[in-house]
Amino acid sequence: MYDVYKIRNDFPMLREPQTMQGHPLVFLDNASTTFKPDRVLDAMDVYNRKETANSHRGDYDLCNKADRAVAKARESVARFLNAGVNEIVFTAGATSALNLVAYGYCLKVLKPGDEILISLAEHASNVLPWFRIASLTGAKVKYIPLSEGNRITVEAVKTALTPHTKFVSVAYVGNVLGYIAPIKEIAALAHANGAVLCVDGAQSTPHLKTDVKDLDCDFLAFSGHKFCAPTGTGALYGKYDLLCAMDPFETGGGMNVKFYPDGTATYLLPPMKFEAGTLNVAGIIGLGEAVEYVSSIGLEEISAHEHMLKAYAVEKLLATGMVDIYNADSEGGIVTFNVHGVFSQDFATYLNAQGIACRSGQHCAKMLNDVLCVPATVRASFYLYTTKEEIDALVEAVKHGGNFLDAYF
Amino acid sequence: MPTFELTPAMMREIIMDHYSSPRHKVTPEGEGYETLHSSSINCIDDIDVFLKFDGNGKVKDACWNGTACAISTASSDILCDLLIGHDEKEAKYIIDQYRKMIHEEPYDSSVLEEALAFMNTGRQAARIHCALIGWDAVEEILKGHHHE
Numbered sequence: 001m002y003d004v005y006k007i008r009n010d011f012p013m014l015r016e017p018q019t020m021q022g023h024p025l026v027f028l029d030n031a032s033t034t035f036k037p038d039r040v041l042d043a044m045d046v047y048n049r050k051e052t053a054n055s056h057r058g059d060y061d062l063c064n065k066a067d068r069a070v071a072k073a074r075e076s077v078a079r080f081l082n083a084g085v086n087e088i089v090f091t092a093g094a095t096s097a098l099n100l101v102a103y104g105y106c107l108k109v110l111k112p113g114d115e116i117l118i119s120l121a122e123h124a125s126n127v128l129p130w131f132r133i134a135s136l137t138g139a140k141v142k143y144i145p146l147s148e149g150n151r152i153t154v155e156a157v158k159t160a161l162t163p164h165t166k167f168v169s170v171a172y173v174g175n176v177l178g179y180i181a182p183i184k185e186i187a188a189l190a191h192a193n194g195a196v197l198c199v200d201g202a203q204s205t206p207h208l209k210t211d212v213k214d215l216d217c218d219f220l221a222f223s224g225h226k227f228c229a230p231t232g233t234g235a236l237y238g239k240y241d242l243l244c245a246m247d248p249f250e251t252g253g254g255m256n257v258k259f260y261p262d263g264t265a266t267y268l269l270p271p272m273k274f275e276a277g278t279l280n281v282a283g284i285i286g287l288g289e290a291v292e293y294v295s296s297i298g299l300e301e302i303s304a305h306e307h308m309l310k311a312y313a314v315e316k317l318l319a320t321g322m323v324d325i326y327n328a329d330s331e332g333g334i335v336t337f338n339v340h341g342v343f344s345q346d347f348a349t350y351l352n353a354q355g356i357a358c359r360s361g362q363h364c365a366k367m368l369n370d371v372l373c374v375p376a377t378v379r380a381s382f383y384l385y386t387t388k389e390e391i392d393a394l395v396e397a398v399k400h401g402g403n404f405l406d407a408y409f
Numbered sequence: 410m411p412t413f414e415l416t417p418a419m420m421r422e423i424i425m426d427h428y429s430s431p432r433h434k435v436t437p438e439g440e441g442y443e444t445l446h447s448s449s450i451n452c453i454d455d456i457d458v459f460l461k462f463d464g465n466g467k468v469k470d471a472c473w474n475g476t477a478c479a480i481s482t483a484s485s486d487i488l489c490d491l492l493i494g495h496d497e498k499e500a501k502y503i504i505d506q507y508r509k510m511i512h513e514e515p516y517d518s519s520v521l522e523e524a525l526a527f528m529n530t531g532r533q534a535a536r537i538h539c540a541l542i543g544w545d546a547v548e549e550i551l552k553g554h555h556h557e
């Protein structure tokens with residue numbers, strides 16, 4: 001039995017009631033970031049308070065302990081994704097993982113006239129690195145058209161692939177609408193076309209069981225803070241031979257074997273080759289614990305819980321007769337909507353005045369709003385600890401949305 | 410501080426009025442406008458402001474256009490009302506007093522008229538920049554403005 005109240009007890013942010021604008025905090029912005037359970041905080045605390053030392057930099061026990069903690073976290077992440085342990089590169093998050101692919105891989109292999117294929121629903125972090133690479137290499141960015149229902153379909157990918165397509169990057173789950181992209185099929189199509197597939201897993205890894213072997217994607221980027229780990233953590237999964245073929249993006253300490261005055265240098269093998277400088281040891285320890293925590297609850301169970309919440313929210317919101325929902329049929333725990341006659345930002349401010357945290361705007365996917373034909377939307381996003389009562393609070397606020405200026409008086 | 414009591418109902422009415430029917434929300438066709446774009450990474454608001462001066466250095470026309478929430482729409486629109494007929498120095502004074510009000514510092518309420526409706530914006534910290542977006546842009550135009 002999935003006991004959401006028991007789960008909430010694991011999180012200090014939920015257990016010790018927080019308030020916002022004098023109301024109990026209702027946090028419905030989990031696509032943006034998530035809370036951390038004791039297990040994550042405690043593990044980081046132990047490192048910071050009792051076991052601080054740099055990793056791979058010393059001959060003493062504490063240092064060795066830090067090394068082992070990092071290795072353990074890498075094993076946890078690898079197991080979580082069904083990847084090899086040497087295929088997990090720690091990064092500062094999805095953005096830095098995608099940039100590592102851009103500068104380490106694409107910059108090296110793409111040639112003028114090559115095509116990079118993305119979709120119009122991508123987050124800025126899965127768009128702008130490719131724009132940069134296109135301008136540096138002479139490659140072109142092309143788009144997979146979205147279907148009528150704003151999905152990425154296999155058919156659309158087929159039509160968008162050309163003999164020049166060398167690289168494809170799409171989100172497994174979109175951060176605005178929460179549709180699941182058919183990654184396994186896209187991988188097969190990309191490979192048959194001689195292209196490499198990168199997956200932006202920022203919104204999928206926290207919510208969906210991810211098996212990189214089964215998907216057969218070449219790269220997958222994700223952020224820890226979207227699944228209960230601290231900000232500034234994340235990883236890039238890359239197939240080992242691709243990682244070997246890649247150039248380092250950052251160079252410096254911790255990633256080299258030897259270097260000489262004449263400028264020659266040799267690097268460590270992946271993943272260390274891509275981890276220049278002192279690691280975010282506390283964060284990596286937290287990331288490893290978060291992976292174990294989320295796994296202990298179960299990704300299937302979390303998905304099912306979110307699915308239930310999504311259906312509940314859509315039904316209740318529609319019943320008010322006061323909203324347009326843009327993604328009622330999407331699989332993810334995200335409801336994107338507008339209240340009739342109320343600008344999204346004004347409604348989000350009204351929600352703030354009721355203690356409800358929701359995001360308004362374009363959610364970093366600025367190309368999608370032209371597809372949806374609205375300047376901006378309100379997004380409510382759920383996670384393993386979200387309750388029906390929290391959705392009820394949102395629905396209640398929607399009913400009074402016309403009074404949005406109340407926030408100021 | 411204002412010398413008369415502005416009730417929440419009055420403030421709400423002023424903001425709603427300028428939000429639902431802004432008087433100056435237009436991209437001007439004529440010549441002689443100075444313009445500046447203003448947007449914020451923290452919100453959706455994305456506007457242009459336009460100022461035209463007459464031969465005596467007074468604001469002849471002020472307008473704005475773009476995507477904006479209720480607070481930035483109404484505050485930019487009221488700003489245009491306030492500026493017209495004033496010279497650069499007076500305009501700077503008005504903006505200065507408004508900024509002080511928004512940041513909850515002592516201010517001269519005598520020049521703010523309907524803009525007093527925004528005195529509570531500080532309650533919604535995330536919207537402070539919405540109440541300032543048009544005002545910041547006008548101030549920038551005035552900074553670069555040389556008049557005889």
Ligand SMILES: Cc1ncc(COP(=O)(O)O)c(C=O)c1O
Nearest residue numbers: 093094095123125171175202223
């Ligand atoms: C789909 C998607 N990609 C990438 C990112 C970037 O993640 P981060 O800011 O943690 O690097 C996000 C975060 O909002 C996202 O939702």
